[in-house]
Amino acid sequence: MSEGTLYDKVWERHKVADLPNGQDQLFIGLHLVHEVTSPQAFGMLRERDMEVAFPDRTVATTDHIVPTTSEGRERPLADERAEEMLTHLEHNTEDAGIRFFGLEDDRQGIAHVVGPELGFVQPGMTVVCGDSHTSTHGAFGAIGMGIGTSQIRDVFATGSISADKKAVRRVEVTGELGDGVGAKDVILHVIRELGVDGGVGHVYEYGGEAIRSLDMEGRLAVCNMSIEGGARAGYINPDETTYEYLRGREFAPEGEAFEERKEYWESIRSDEDAQYDDWVEVDADDLAPQVSWGTNPEQVVGVDEPVPQPAETRDPDAAESAQAHTEVTPGETMEGHEVDVAFLGTCTNGRVADFREAARVLKGREVADDVRALAVPGSGTVKRTLEAEGIDQVFKDAGFQWREAGCSMCLAMNDDALEGDEVCASSSNRNYVGRQGSTEGRTHLMSPAMVAAAAVEGAVTDVREFDAADEVGEPVADAEVDG
Amino acid sequence: MSDDAPGSAGDDAPGTDGTAVPAIRRVAGTGVPVRGDDIDTDQILPARFLKAVTFDDMGEYAFYDQRRDGDGELNDHPFNEYQGANVLAVNDNFGCGSSREHAPQGLMRWGVEAIVGESFAEIFQDNCKSLGIATLAVDHEDAVDLQDFIEANPDAGIEVDVREETVHYDGKAVEGDVPDAMREALLEGIWDTTAVMRTNLDRAKAVNDSLPYTDD
Numbered sequence: 001m002s003e004g005t006l007y008d009k010v011w012e013r014h015k016v017a018d019l020p021n022g023q024d025q026l027f028i029g030l031h032l033v034h035e036v037t038s039p040q041a042f043g044m045l046r047e048r049d050m051e052v053a054f055p056d057r058t059v060a061t062t063d064h065i066v067p068t069t070s071e072g073r074e075r076p077l078a079d080e081r082a083e084e085m086l087t088h089l090e091h092n093t094e095d096a097g098i099r100f101f102g103l104e105d106d107r108q109g110i111a112h113v114v115g116p117e118l119g120f121v122q123p124g125m126t127v128v129c130g131d132s133h134t135s136t137h138g139a140f141g142a143i144g145m146g147i148g149t150s151q152i153r154d155v156f157a158t159g160s161i162s163a164d165k166k167a168v169r170r171v172e173v174t175g176e177l178g179d180g181v182g183a184k185d186v187i188l189h190v191i192r193e194l195g196v197d198g199g200v201g202h203v204y205e206y207g208g209e210a211i212r213s214l215d216m217e218g219r220l221a222v223c224n225m226s227i228e229g230g231a232r233a234g235y236i237n238p239d240e241t242t243y244e245y246l247r248g249r250e251f252a253p254e255g256e257a258f259e260e261r262k263e264y265w266e267s268i269r270s271d272e273d274a275q276y277d278d279w280v281e282v283d284a285d286d287l288a289p290q291v292s293w294g295t296n297p298e299q300v301v302g303v304d305e306p307v308p309q310p311a312e313t314r315d316p317d318a319a320e321s322a323q324a325h326t327e328v329t330p331g332e333t334m335e336g337h338e339v340d341v342a343f344l345g346t347c348t349n350g351r352v353a354d355f356r357e358a359a360r361v362l363k364g365r366e367v368a369d370d371v372r373a374l375a376v377p378g379s380g381t382v383k384r385t386l387e388a389e390g391i392d393q394v395f396k397d398a399g400f401q402w403r404e405a406g407c408s409m410c411l412a413m414n415d416d417a418l419e420g421d422e423v424c425a426s427s428s429n430r431n432y433v434g435r436q437g438s439t440e441g442r443t444h445l446m447s448p449a450m451v452a453a454a455a456v457e458g459a460v461t462d463v464r465e466f467d468a469a470d471e472v473g474e475p476v477a478d479a480e481v482d483g
Numbered sequence: 484m485s486d487d488a489p490g491s492a493g494d495d496a497p498g499t500d501g502t503a504v505p506a507i508r509r510v511a512g513t514g515v516p517v518r519g520d521d522i523d524t525d526q527i528l529p530a531r532f533l534k535a536v537t538f539d540d541m542g543e544y545a546f547y548d549q550r551r552d553g554d555g556e557l558n559d560h561p562f563n564e565y566q567g568a569n570v571l572a573v574n575d576n577f578g579c580g581s582s583r584e585h586a587p588q589g590l591m592r593w594g595v596e597a598i599v600g601e602s603f604a605e606i607f608q609d610n611c612k613s614l615g616i617a618t619l620a621v622d623h624e625d626a627v628d629l630q631d632f633i634e635a636n637p638d639a640g641i642e643v644d645v646r647e648e649t650v651h652y653d654g655k656a657v658e659g660d661v662p663d664a665m666r667e668a669l670l671e672g673i674w675d676t677t678a679v680m681r682t683n684l685d686r687a688k689a690v691n692d693s694l695p696y697t698d699d
Contacts, residue, residue: 016690017683021667025680027690029697037583039536053684054691065534081534088536122696132582132606146606148584150613158680159687164664196521197576200605230579232605253699264695296521315520411530430580432525439548
C-alpha cells in the first residue's frame with residue numbers, strides 16, 4: 001500500500017465514511033457538469049425528490065454537442081436533440097443554483113479547459129466529471145476521476161462517490177525533450193510503453209525531469225491521457241509552475257488568501273520518502289515526435305521509426321485489424337502518410353500554448369490544397385486570448401477554419417465529423433474506429449505542432465525538419481483578456 | 484433469467500429510499516460471446532447515439548455499427564445472433580475509453596445481466612456496479628473456452644454465481660473474481676449507493692467545512 005503520496009493525503013482529507021460495501025465515501029471538491037451525461041442524473045434525482053446537495057461545489061458548461069460555427073450557435077440549435085440537451089442543462093442548472101457557462105457566456109468551452117483556466121481546479125482537490133478525461137485535472141496535483149451517470153447522481157445527492165482507493169504507480173519520465181517534441185509526445189510514448197490497460201487498478205503519479213520541465217498546458221495534456229493508459233487518474237505534484245499558473249485566475253484565491261492556500265498545496269505534495277506500490281521509469285531523452293498508426297492509443301511509433309509488424313506488437317490480432325483499417329504499411333515510417341483533415345483542439349490540446357505551438361509551425365505557410373483544416377479553441381477564453389495576440393490570423397492566413405469552442409471533431413457529436421474514409425491528423429486523444437464520426441475514418445494522434453506540419457505537407461511529416469518561427473503574435477496575459 | 488430479481492432494468496427503478504433494490508446472487512441464462520481485446524465504449528455505444536436526455540432507447544444502439552454492414556443491413560454480429568442471451572463473454576480490457584454509462588445501459592437494456600471476461604476497464608466496471616450488472620474476471624484460457632463453448636452450444640445454460648465468484652457451464656465451475664465492493668453490493672442489494680451515502684450527508688458537510696478551499 002502506498003503511503004505519504006499526494007494521493008494518500010488528498011484521499012484522507014476527503015474521506016467521509018466507510019461504506020457497507022467495503023468502499024470509502026469520498027467527498028468531491030469540484031464537480032464539473034456537461035450536457036451529455038448529466039440530464040439522466042438530474043432526472044434520477046427528481047424521481048427521488050432529492051436536491052443537489054453542494055451546488056457551490058458544482059460548475060457546468062456545454063461542450064460535447066455544441067456547434068463550432070457562429071451561425072450554427074443561434075438558438076434554437078438546428079439539431080433538435082442537441083437543442084433538447086442544452087435546454088435541459090440550462091433548466092437543470094438554474095433550478096439547482098449551479099453556475100453555468102452557456103453559449104452566451106464568452107467563457108464557455110470544454111469542461112477540462114474551462115475548469116483549469118478559470119482557476120476552479122486547484123491542488124489538493126477531488127474533481128469528478130461525467131467524462132473520462134477528468135484525469136486532466138491531476139496536472140494541478142488534484143485527484144481527477146471520470147465517473148458514470150449513476151455516480152453523477154451520487155455526487156449531486158451527496159457530494160460524494162463510493163470508491164476504492166487504488167494503487168499508486170510512480171511514472172518517472174527521465175531525459176530532456178528536444179526541439180519540436182513536447183507533452184503529447186511524452187504521454188503517447190508512455191502509453192505505448194505501459195499499454196492501454198497498463199494503468200488499470202492504479203493511479204499514475206508522473207514525475208522526473210521531463211515532467212517537471214513542462215508548463216501547465218503540457219502537464220494537462222499528459223494527465224488528460226492517463227485514462228488512455230487505463231489509469232483512471234494521473235497527477236503531478238504541484239510546484240511553482242502550478243502556483244504561478246493559478247495566480248490571478250478568476251476563481252483562484254487572491255492576495256493573502258492565495259499565500260495561505262499555498263500552504264495547503266505544499267502540504268499535500270508527496271513526501272520525499274513516500275511509499276509507492278509500483279515505480280516505472282520511462283526514458284524520454286531524444287524522443288522523436290510520436291504518431292499513432294493504429295486504432296488504439298498504444299499503437300504508436302516515433303515519426304522516424306518503422307510501423308511494427310503485427311507479430312512485434314503486444315496484440316498481433318488487434319494490430320493486424322488496425323493496420324487493415326488505417327492502411328499503414330508495417331516496416332515503413334509514418335512519414336509521408338497522406339492526410340485529408342487536420343484537426344487542432346480538444347481537452348488534450350485545445351489550450352493557448354497548444355495553438356501557439358502550432359502557429360509557430362504555420363507562420364508564413366499554407367495548408368496543402370486538398371486538406372480540410374480546423375482550429376477549434378478549447379474555450380471562449382482561449383479563443384479571445386489568441387485573437388488578442390493576433391495568432392488567429394496565422395491560422396486564417398494559412399487556410400485553417402477558425403471556429404468557436406467545443407469538443408468538435410474529437411467525437412463528432414456536432415457537425416464536425418470525418419467523412420467516408422478520410423484520414424485525420426488529430427491533436428485529440430482517441431483513435432478508435434468511428435471515433436471521429438465516420439466508421440471508415442482514420443485518426444492519427446499527434447502533437448499540435450505535428451498536426452500543423454501535416455496540414456502544410458498534406459501528409460505526416462517530421463516537424464523537427466520544419467523551420468518554426470521563434471515567436472508568433474504579441475503575448476498578452478490570459479487574465480487581461482477576461483471578461 | 485435470474486433466480487433472484489434481475490438487475491436494474493431501467494423501468495424497474497429502485498425506490499427512493501434504496502430499500503427496493505433487489506439482491507443479485509446468481510445470473511442464469513444463455514451466453515453471447517463478443518471476442519477481442521480493448522473493446523472501447525465507442526464500439527459498444529457510438530457517440531452519435533448519446534444525444535438523448537434519457538437512457539430509454541440505448542438497448543437499440545448497443546454495438547450498433549458492429550451489428551451492421553456498410554449498407555446498413557444487420558450482419559452476423561453476436562448481438563444479432565444471440566438474442567435473448569444474458570451472460571456476455573468477452574476478453575481483455577473490455578469497456579475502455581469513454582466514461583459513458585450509455586454503454587452498460589445499452590448492454591443491460593439489450594438483455595445483459597452479467598459479463599464474464601479477462602479484465603474490465605475501471606469506469607466501465609464502476610458503471611456496471613451502479614446498474615447491478617455483475618462482472619466476473621477469469622483467466623484468458625477460461626474466457627476463450629467459455630466463448631468457444633457458447634458458439635458451439637448457443638442454447639446451453641450458463642450461470643454466474645456472484646457469491647461463489649464462479650461461472651458454471653458444460654458441467655464445470657470456473658473460478659474468477661468479482662470485485663469485493665461489487666460482490667457485497669450485489670449480494671446485499673446495496674449497489675445503489677445514493678441512499679446509503681445520503682445518510683452520511685452531515686458528515687459530508689463536515690468534510691466540506693473542514694477543507695481549506697471550500698469557502699472560495
